[in-house]
Amino acid sequence: MVVSGPSGVGKGTVIAGLLARQPHVQMSVSCTTRAPRPGEQEGREYYFVSAAEFERRQGTGELLEWAEVYPGVFYGTPQGPVTEALAAGVDLVLEIDDQGAQSVREKLGRRAVLVFVAPPDFVALRRRLTGRQTETPEGLRERLATARKEIRNMGLYDYLIVNDQIEPAVQALEEVLRAEHHSLQTTDWRGLQARLLAQAEHDEVASHG
Numbered sequence: 001m002v003v004s005g006p007s008g009v010g011k012g013t014v015i016a017g018l019l020a021r022q023p024h025v026q027m028s029v030s031c032t033t034r035a036p037r038p039g040e041q042e043g044r045e046y047y048f049v050s051a052a053e054f055e056r057r058q059g060t061g062e063l064l065e066w067a068e069v070y071p072g073v074f075y076g077t078p079q080g081p082v083t084e085a086l087a088a089g090v091d092l093v094l095e096i097d098d099q100g101a102q103s104v105r106e107k108l109g110r111r112a113v114l115v116f117v118a119p120p121d122f123v124a125l126r127r128r129l130t131g132r133q134t135e136t137p138e139g140l141r142e143r144l145a146t147a148r149k150e151i152r153n154m155g156l157y158d159y160l161i162v163n164d165q166i167e168p169a170v171q172a173l174e175e176v177l178r179a180e181h182h183s184l185q186t187t188d189w190r191g192l193q194a195r196l197l198a199q200a201e202h203d204e205v206a207s208h209g
Ligand code: ADP
Pocket: 005, 006, 007, 008, 009, 010, 011, 012, 013, 014, 128, 129, 131, 132, 163, 164, 165, 166
């Protein structure tokens, strides 16, 4: 499940709410060239790497997708955990930007579900982003400019969640996850189909002798 939307809209907050309700859900840990914020831990929020190391990973195919999210700042999703999650049927959440979401759609098609988190209005977005007190004035400008581009792409997503109040937004994300467990697009249904057809064949032979 790919969760995107403007910086400061509350993706992290809503995803944390989902994880509290659904502890089996795993998070994809991205690598980034940005510096850790106070309190961030290597391997928990991100793998913090140098520009040279990031470039190396881009070259080796270790990344499912990568993007220059802000000028000179790179982020990428390690491929390994995604491959493993798809094979094992584990729910994995990628909190990545819109460019990354579109790359994932290209690579995985509908095996990934794309969720766009929108603010109820732009004033709320600015208020949340400033309220978080993590950005410099320049960072704030970049994030709000990027937000416009991302909002233009919201029509490319499978689901839209408007994060007005936190709890209903968490509930909505949980509902998306539940619905996707029943989607033929994201479920490995062919095994069940083959088994049922084999049983039907057997059933017919048994009942008609
Ligand atoms: P993102 O991960 O999208 O960048 P965060 O989860 O860090 O955003 O949220 C940005 C700020 O907005 C945080 O201070 C968070 O507490 C606050 N926030 C999140 N959701 C809501 C909401 N529904 N109403 C008001 N504030 C919110």
